[in-house]
Amino acid sequence: MTLGVALVTLVGALVVLTIANRYQLWRLPKPNSWPRLLMYHSIANEAATGMNTPPERFDAQLAWLKKQGYVFCTVSELLTTSKPKAIAITFDDGFANNYHQAFPLLKKYQAKATIYLAPEIAAIDKLMTAQISEMQASGLIEFGAHSMTHLNLLQAPTDIAQAEIVSSKQQVEALTGVACLTFAYPFGRFGAETIELVKAAGFSSAVTTKKKIIAHLTAQTFTIPRISTHGAMDNIQFYVAVTRGRYKF
């Protein structure tokens, strides 16, 4: 081997290692039989942030998932399915743009999703009753609860936390006309008592913001982890997130 060839080989190996490290490709992909959940919030033609994904990015992500053979389920369906490559798209908070921007794309790909509503959340443009009704009637969307005002349940007094959890279930059921079975902890904050309150309120499952893919959701039905997304994540980061459960941003 000449010095030139050795140098080229060395540089090549460094490039491969740099990319592998950049995207954390050393994490092994989780088996396709393991169900996965993706977490989104806002879908809008605004700056790409941890809270907002531009519609064209969301479109590309749905197209890729469909092409790869992922099966779109609601969170409640995900708990009972045995299909491989099952995935639940979730949206927290109840942004109006979930109707204006995300819903047309979900219909385009016939992709089911679960939206966690906080009926009295402040400072966001919220989904309206007619929009919720239309999405519910489409058969594509499941609505879950996310407390009434989007408070930190871990810091709230027990009676307040209980009222927020119970009222949000009742309010979502009043909006949709069907049972509200799944809950998302605001800010991903919860404790042992929070879990008990959510169970006692009659929910069948609860999702967190813990970034992970697990083998069996039934092993932790009230602390289900989700894969977080960022509006500016590139295709490789999205691929790593969906296959590994987390990615490096």
Ligand SMILES: [Zn+2]
């Ligand atoms: Zn939230």
